[in-house]
Amino acid sequence: MTAQRARRGTPAAPRTAGPPEGVVADEIIEIAVRTGLPRMTARVHVDLLLSEDGRRTAAELARRLNVSPASVSVTVNQLVEHGYVRRERDPRWRRDVYVVDDEAWYHSGVINARQTLEAARAALAGAEAYGPESPVGQRMGKAGAFLERICLDQIESADHWRALLA
Structure with a gap:
């Protein structure tokens, strides 16, 4: 029984009320791609837009989007260059945090x-x-x-x- 319970994994956290993130994200990504934004750039930008505080590290983006850190780095540089995102330094952890704000x-x-x-x-x-x-x-x-x-x-x-x- 213990082995069976271990294979079940942990239950997913309950979703909060509001639009399903995946549906909203997919729709925004498709619109961005149709306007000429590369798909990876759109995915990173939308993930930042839909984050609670508009902030993520490169590691968080890579993990959430299931892509390499190198892909995130190239993409974020494009977003920074075009003014969609800014880079901040986290002094405690000596890493960059990418921020999208109003x-x-x-x-x-x-x-x-x-x-x-x-x-x-x-x-x-x-x-x-x-x-x-x-x-x-x-x-x-x-x-x-x-x-x-x-x-x-x-x-x-x-x-x-x-x-x-x-």
Whole structure:
């Protein structure tokens, strides 16, 4: 009897009320993948978003997602670069903790807009280089002006509505 009880394992903890985490996570991951985010990046980001305090170590992410620590490291670096996550150092354990918070939405939106703004300004410079009257110059000038305007509007809007995240 003791051997049989040992094989049964420990009972799962009771689930709390609310949406099933797996269903919510899967839906958000699929949406992120359709918008162009790599699946592993989406999985790590969603796991952080759905964590109670928005914090996990690399070891926790690797264990929860059943992936290698190297995969987590590469993925988290991409998320940090794009402003979705920030890295904090845990002085007690000398390890990194990855954090997603409300400000991440602001930072990622502004970082994205600034990167696109660089492309817009490169297109405007290209328009000048080809000559504003040439077909290439006109095409690049229109694209650059359009992208520059929407990026500046996005940054302005993000600054204006940032208080909603507080």
